Amino acid sequence: MTLSPSIAVIGAGYVGLIQAVGLSKQDHNVVCIDVSEERVAQLQKGVPPIYEDGLEDLLSEVIAAGRISFSLDIKEAETCSTFFVAVGTPTDEKTGNANLSYLYSAIEDIAKVAAKDAIVVVKSTVPIGTCERLQIRLDELVPEKKLAVVSNPEFLREGRAIRDFFHPERVVLGGNNADALAKVREIYGVFETANVPFVVSDWFSSETIKYAANAFLAMKVTFINEIANLTQTVGGDIETVSQGIGLDSRIGEQFLRVGPGYGGSCFPKDTLALATMARRHGVQQQILEAVIAVNDNRRYMILRRVEDILGQDLRGCKVAVLGIAFKANTDDIRDSSAISIIHTLLDEGVIVRAYDPMAKYENNDHKYAQSASVEDAMKDADLTLIVTEWDEFKTFDYNKQLSSVQQAKILDLRLSLKARQDELSDWDLNFIGINSENS
Numbered sequence: 001m002t003l004s005p006s007i008a009v010i011g012a013g014y015v016g017l018i019q020a021v022g023l024s025k026q027d028h029n030v031v032c033i034d035v036s037e038e039r040v041a042q043l044q045k046g047v048p049p050i051y052e053d054g055l056e057d058l059l060s061e062v063i064a065a066g067r068i069s070f071s072l073d074i075k076e077a078e079t080c081s082t083f084f085v086a087v088g089t090p091t092d093e094k095t096g097n098a099n100l101s102y103l104y105s106a107i108e109d110i111a112k113v114a115a116k117d118a119i120v121v122v123k124s125t126v127p128i129g130t131c132e133r134l135q136i137r138l139d140e141l142v143p144e145k146k147l148a149v150v151s152n153p154e155f156l157r158e159g160r161a162i163r164d165f166f167h168p169e170r171v172v173l174g175g176n177n178a179d180a181l182a183k184v185r186e187i188y189g190v191f192e193t194a195n196v197p198f199v200v201s202d203w204f205s206s207e208t209i210k211y212a213a214n215a216f217l218a219m220k221v222t223f224i225n226e227i228a229n230l231t232q233t234v235g236g237d238i239e240t241v242s243q244g245i246g247l248d249s250r251i252g253e254q255f256l257r258v259g260p261g262y263g264g265s266c267f268p269k270d271t272l273a274l275a276t277m278a279r280r281h282g283v284q285q286q287i288l289e290a291v292i293a294v295n296d297n298r299r300y301m302i303l304r305r306v307e308d309i310l311g312q313d314l315r316g317c318k319v320a321v322l323g324i325a326f327k328a329n330t331d332d333i334r335d336s337s338a339i340s341i342i343h344t345l346l347d348e349g350v351i352v353r354a355y356d357p358m359a360k361y362e363n364n365d366h367k368y369a370q371s372a373s374v375e376d377a378m379k380d381a382d383l384t385l386i387v388t389e390w391d392e393f394k395t396f397d398y399n400k401q402l403s404s405v406q407q408a409k410i411l412d413l414r415l416s417l418k419a420r421q422d423e424l425s426d427w428d429l430n431f432i433g434i435n436s437e438n439s
């Protein structure tokens with residue numbers, strides 16, 4: 001039997017589901033509400049609708065303990081004193097702003113069932129000023145309930161979301177109601193005991209921290225990708241350069257791995273939303289706009305490298321693309337750089353066969369084949385392109401494929417095979433950010 005919930009999580013996606021399961025594991029009684037019938041039906045059977053390491057076991061554990069339930073019906077949350085909102089805030093394709101329609105819809109639902117003095121905690125990534133507007137909206141809808149809005153941005157990374165939930169580097173809270181802030185802090189008591197730093201401020205600072213953090217990380221990735229263009233052309237090894245600069249503790253070694261350009265459901269949408277919002281306020285973010293432009297262009301840089309290897313006319317060339325997800329250990333393909341690279345190659349007349357251990361992608365406009373294995377993708381290939389840093393691609397026995405490819409050529413966009421160069425000496429092995437002539 002499930003215990004009466006005191007916490008509701010609205011949205012059972014990457015953030016909401018991890019939040020719901022994580023809080024249940026910390027002994028809170030949680031109900032998780034979603035509008036997707038399919039998602040809720042799966043979750044009620046204990047099946048995670050997303051791939052995330054460790055999630056399936058944790059989900060079974062908290063369901064068995066009776067500390068979590070899943071529902072389509074917001075009424076199931078009427079006993080809750082705290083509502084964490086984790087619905088999507090995707091890009092509005094027309095404007096570049098964050099689309100807040102799911103958020104406002106969730107807020108209207110909460111207003112209907114919440115008891116007096118309940119707290120609405122915004123975990124979704126929202127433009128600066130949104131929490132203030134949500135507070136105004138709730139005060140209009142149900143003034144007698146005195147609901148309080150608290151900003152609590154999420155910093156988890158897909159692929160290691162559970163680890164990030166249980167071991168956050170900081171907890172950020174924003175609001176103007178001291179009681180509400182104290183109550184949310186109490187919910188996160190485990191982190192306080194573990195000496196995790198709490199940054200408690202106003203709504204605006206809290207919302208800005210989230211966007212600025214993602215923008216800064218996107219800038220770091222883009223910076224190293226641009227330096228990689230230089231080492232690749234002039235000479236040098238980008239991995240050594242990353243290491244050499246990252247050892248300076250003022251810079252730090254993380255997010256200096258060269259790659260196909262940042263992707264995913266967050267960096268592209270959040271950098272665009274921040275830049276768009278800033279322009280609207282007349283405070284253009286020039287660095288951020290350059291980051292977005294450089295990252296958008298990366299696929300053409302990669303196309304040029306493919307042309308260097310296969311020749312200018314790519315029509316009819318066969319390329320095996322290894323990796324479709326935006327990074328390893330996730331099935332998420334939202335704004336994946338692999339997909340924009342696949343489209344760029346298809347536009348040049350390349351025949352693409354792509355493989356990913358987890359991600360699936362279909363597109364009627366851009367026809368390509370999704371393979372069931374690395375072997376299948378590489379069959380008859382003129383070039384194998386490693387786009388996602390899955391372990392399977394790091395350890396795969398490429399030598400076994402020598403007889404089935406047209407040309408023994410690999411372009412590695414993640415430096416996954418760098419340590420295996422001697423073993424793979426029968427291959428023409430090319431690395432992004434490394435000049436093959438003087439390496």
Ligand code: NAD
Nearest residue numbers: 011012013014015034035036087088089102106124125154
């Ligand atoms: P998601 O698309 O995986 O999940 C959102 C869920 O909300 C979906 O299951 C959807 O059906 C549900 N939903 C939509 N409207 C609803 C409503 N009115 N009531 C109930 N459920 C509703 O999204 P996500 O990746 O979890 O992201 C959620 C938010 O968190 C976004 O703002 C995102 O920017 C932010 N964020 C995401 C990550 C990440 O790694 N994915 C990390 C930090 C922050």
Ligand code: UGA
Nearest residue numbers: 154155156157158221255256257259262263264266326327
């Ligand atoms: C990112 C942030 O890291 C999280 O802190 C944040 O909560 C989340 O966005 C969000 O706001 O939703 P995530 O999108 O899961 O998390 O992925 P990252 O690990 O940050 O990678 C983003 C992109 O940058 C990927 O395409 C990845 O391949 C690329 N990347 C990252 C590199 O190319 N090099 C690096 O060194 C690091």
